[in-house]
């Protein structure tokens with residue numbers, strides 16, 4: 521299907537008070553909106569490095585056949601080709617002026633398997649529970665299908681609107697990767713259209729070199745991924761975390777706090793249970809945003825008790841914010857809270873808009889010059 525790929529903010533350059541600009545600015549409250557625009561990028565560029573620039577032409581792919589047609593067309597006509605999933609590239613590699621865009625977003629079907637065996641691996645690799653996602657899916661599509669609906673776990677990244685194919689091809693690290701490995705480590709199989717326009721299956725038994733290469737070489741290096749199958753895991757029985765903010769009263773005390781925390785991390789948190797982050801602030805604060813899996817409430821609390829006790833023992837050096845602590849609760853209810861219904865609704869609102877747009881314009885592979893192209 522051919523579409524224009526204008527910048528969603530193009531109208532703001534000429535008429536900042538007009539309805540199209542006001543609409544676009546209002547819509548960016550929805551975290552999925554930009555990723556669902558063919559000319560949108562989630563990153564606003566890097567100063568003196570790159571500036572978002574929509575492609576001159578775009579193909580809205582609906583199948584690996586569409587992707588192959590676009591790859592062949594670009595090769596035969598010597599066009600610069602870019603591929604976009606959800607547009608989160610920090611390096612700006614999913615947009616370029618004067619390019620042909622293959623936009624994957626409409627291919628977002630997700631299918632669960634009880635026992636998946638990669639093609640050609642029968643008798644070599646034991647079947648395992650898995651999930652297959654078309655390459656335009658974003659992580660919330662998988663988290664919703666795998667965890668909310670099927671009560672299982674799949675390792676992805678922290679940001680629900682990042683593209684599945686883009687993250688896997690960059691390796692992909694998430695809050696619980698110390699327990700479950702990188703997202704790419706869970707890849708069982710992919711379908712990928714290579715530069716000769718052929719859709720190939722890559723797994724441990726078929727095209728194993730390609731399979732190895734797409735697990736971290738960077739998006740688009742080896743072809744256009746159209747489908748990925750990832751291993752799923754039993755949902756951990758417990759999820760939880762640690763939270764709070766500690767303010768040091770002097771620079772010396774802050775140095776002592778950081779030293780103590782790093783030793784505490786090495787001894788107690790550098791293991792498969794704990795992930796996420798801390799933040800060190802210029803106002804001598806250490807903020808905790810940690811999560812854990814596989815520990816009961818009492819276990820999670822016990823891990824942090826000595827650290828909080830150490831902080832409380834020196835009130836002249838440190839003050840703890842009112843709300844601090846560590847704990848856990850059973851996996852299912854915790855995930856339901858994490859999968860905020862509003863987030864799923866926002867995703868499906870944009871999803872519905874896209875589906876309507878597709879119905880209005882029937883599927884054809886072709887090209888159309890965008891109004892904003894250079």
Ligand SMILES: Cc1cc2nc3c(=O)[nH]c(=O)nc-3n(C[C@H](O)[C@H](O)[C@H](O)COP(=O)(O)OP(=O)(O)OC[C@H]3O[C@@H](n4cnc5c(N)ncnc54)[C@H](O)[C@@H]3O)c2cc1C
Pocket residue numbers: 562563602603604605606607608609610613614624655656676677678679681682683684685686687689690691692693694738739740741743744745746
């Ligand atoms: C807000 C934010 C949060 C993030 N959180 C995490 C995180 O928790 N963990 C983590 O590991 N990373 C994280 N990242 C990094 C992210 O994983 C990478 O930027 C990833 O490449 C984005 O994929 P995308 O589809 O969203 O972006 P895009 O810009 O669409 O694609 C990224 C690259 O992959 C290529 N590509 C996309 N789809 C395909 C395809 N189907 N076939 C071939 N090439 C393709 C594009 O051409 C581009 O080069 C985050 C990035 C942002 C901006």
